[in-house]
Amino acid sequence: MTLLSGIDQVRQLSVVQQQRYERFYRSQSRFLVLPVFADVSLGITFIGTLIFLLGLALSPAEPGVTGTHLFYTAVLAVLIAAHRFTRLRRMSPLIVYLVFFHMALFSYLGYILSGATLAPIVGLLLFMSSVGIITLSMAHTITILLINLILLATATALAVPAASFGSAITATLTNWLVLMCILIAPISAYFFRMFLRNLLALQFLLKDRNRALSRTLYTLEATEDRLALEQKHQALSHMAKGLLHEIMNPLNCASQAVDYARSINRDSELSEALDDATLHQKRISDIVSDLIEFSRPEPDHSIEKADVGSLVETALRFCKHQLRGTDVRLSIPANVSVACYPSALTQVFVNLLLNATSALGKEKSQTSKRIDIRAVSENGSLEVSIQDNGHGIAPEDIKRLTDPFYSTSKTPDNLGLGLSICQTIIRHHQGHMDIRSELGEWTQVVLKLPTPTT
Incomplete structure (x- = not known):
């Protein structure tokens, strides 16, 4: 029955x-x-x-x-x-x-x-x-x-x-x-x-x-959200490939023109300016090449062992102009290495530093702007944190910061792609990016990366 x-x-x-x-x-x-x-x-x-x-x-x-x-x-x-x-x-x-x-x-x-x-x-x-x-x-x-x-x-x-x-x-x-x-x-x-x-x-x-x-329904909804996010990433990847290839063509022409100008130049002051132009063009070329590479599901070349302190110093040099008047405090132990794609990880640091300077804004006095960069290695992983004392982020915005085209900045030329690309790069490193903030007080981005085995 x-x-x-x-x-x-x-x-x-x-x-x-x-x-x-x-x-x-x-x-x-x-x-x-x-x-x-x-x-x-x-x-x-x-x-x-x-x-x-x-x-x-x-x-x-x-x-x-x-x-x-x-x-x-x-x-x-x-x-x-x-x-x-x-x-x-x-x-x-x-x-x-x-x-x-x-x-x-x-x-x-x-x-x-x-x-x-x-x-x-x-x-x-x-x-x-x-x-x-x-x-x-x-x-x-x-x-x-x-x-x-x-x-x-x-x-x-x-x-x-x-x-x-x-x-x-x-x-x-x-x-x-x-x-x-x-x-x-x-x-x-x-x-x-x-x-x-x-x-x-x-x-x-x-x-x-x-x-x-x-x-099961909750799991399906969460999976649906993740699939939607992956579709956004795929759409961004397809769009980025075309745009980046188009950028490389005029960039190569500009680089050739600067190289020619350097070869015929006899003015020492102009030579310094041309060297700066060459350096920044090289930086643009590296960035575009890295973005093209990381728009693929998996990078083609192998991971290298790199010194974290050197990568951060390189990123600080790239952001030297934007960091003027900001107290940057480094707390990175010597000889701390990480298995990474060096240029890609450098670009992550650059992006996070630029976000930090943007968060400090003009309302902060020159003496109160501060960025703390720390690195701690323990239990087979490396944690690198970049913290600013800027205006902070609202709790409802933190969850969406890594979504493509989402930005809390009111600047019209800000596409909201930086943190999304950073997260993709960190994932390719088998790592994790965590964003914490106290509205009106500070924002901290923590990168957790696996350390190389010896």
Whole structure:
């Protein structure tokens, strides 16, 4: 039966998940299901009592409603209210025992006074037939049935002469209503308990699978975001290849013109300017060549071992003009090497230094502009941090800084490609770039790179 297959499915789970289900079943049955079942049973019992009292009041053949009847009804109403609004609701099946003893007291008093007739205990028998549903426990059901048999035997002994006890108790126990109520109670306890366990097992499995589906959906959304970002990078790569090749043609022509001018020049002052032009053209050529190379999925040449301090010094020379008036503090140990593509890593340092000078802005006084560059080597990796005391970055912007074409700068010629390219270069080095900032205080970029093995 499909509806009763929940437990079978739970048994196929791991031991930990089965234990989770047992805790789930106990909490749901004790704090949700059993209190509701008790409410329904008590409500039906109370309505049956009111109908019985109404019958006594309207029937001329009956003696009418007595004080005992009203007291019995009042106590039953108090028990119902206590179960609804007090801690008694969470102490299942205590309410079942309380109601049973209350009904048994008055029912067996009427049973004794009527000379062991069945009519006074019919209501009690009907309540007992529902005990299995209310408690969902075979143990509690059997306990209540045994207590009732003891009370029945005691009341029968008090209601009839000793010589008639055997025949009276036999007549009562063999009555079809009594037998039906006694049999229904344990049977209903077993089947309703199994039904509830399977139903809650299906609910547990459904929640568990919903959680798994939610995790899968989250993973798919994250993967979709990463794929979208990769598509941006691919689009940037294709566009960059074409642009960079177009840049190289006029750059080569300009370099040839400067070389020719140097070859025929006899003016020492002009010679210095031409040397500077040659140096910067070489720098442009290296940058463009590196960008062309790193627009490919993987660089063609092998990684080299380079001194970090030398690479940073080279980057500082390239940025000498932009760093005027800025206090640059270096804390790089001597002879710290890293496995890298030197020109590419130098370009990363240049880009980060230019970003730092841009963050310092014009609002900072000349004496307060500061950039700290530190390198720490430990546990097989090198961490290089570049920190400025500029205007900082808002938390919502940090996550998007490495997206292509995203920039916090209001400058119209800023394409927002620098950090995206830097991140790509660091990834090609099997490294990681982390950006931290305190708005209005500072910004720190940390590069984590693997160190070469000796």
